[in-house]
Amino acid sequence: MEAVHKIRVNARTLRSLLDFLRPFTDQEKNKFLRDFLKKLALKFSRIREEDVLLKQIEDYQKENNDILKNYYQITDLIKS
Secondary structure (H helix, E strand, C coil), rough: CHHHHHHHHHHHHHHHHHHHHHHHHHHHHHHHHHHHHHHHHHHHHHHHHHHHHHHHHHHHHHHHCCCCHHHHHHHHHHHC
């Protein structure tokens, strides 16, 4: 999870740097790189959101184990 976070942060940092350097670089190449990094960050953003959600579910399960056991028992009874 930490690696995904670092990729997102570094992509944002590089985009900011490219934006700062825009007057001194080839405009087309600069835009291509910024767009690429934006798409990369977006893809990893979705992965990060899923990682965070899974962690929250895991934490919830640990904290509410008894409730979940009861929930599964009730749903099993309903299904049978």
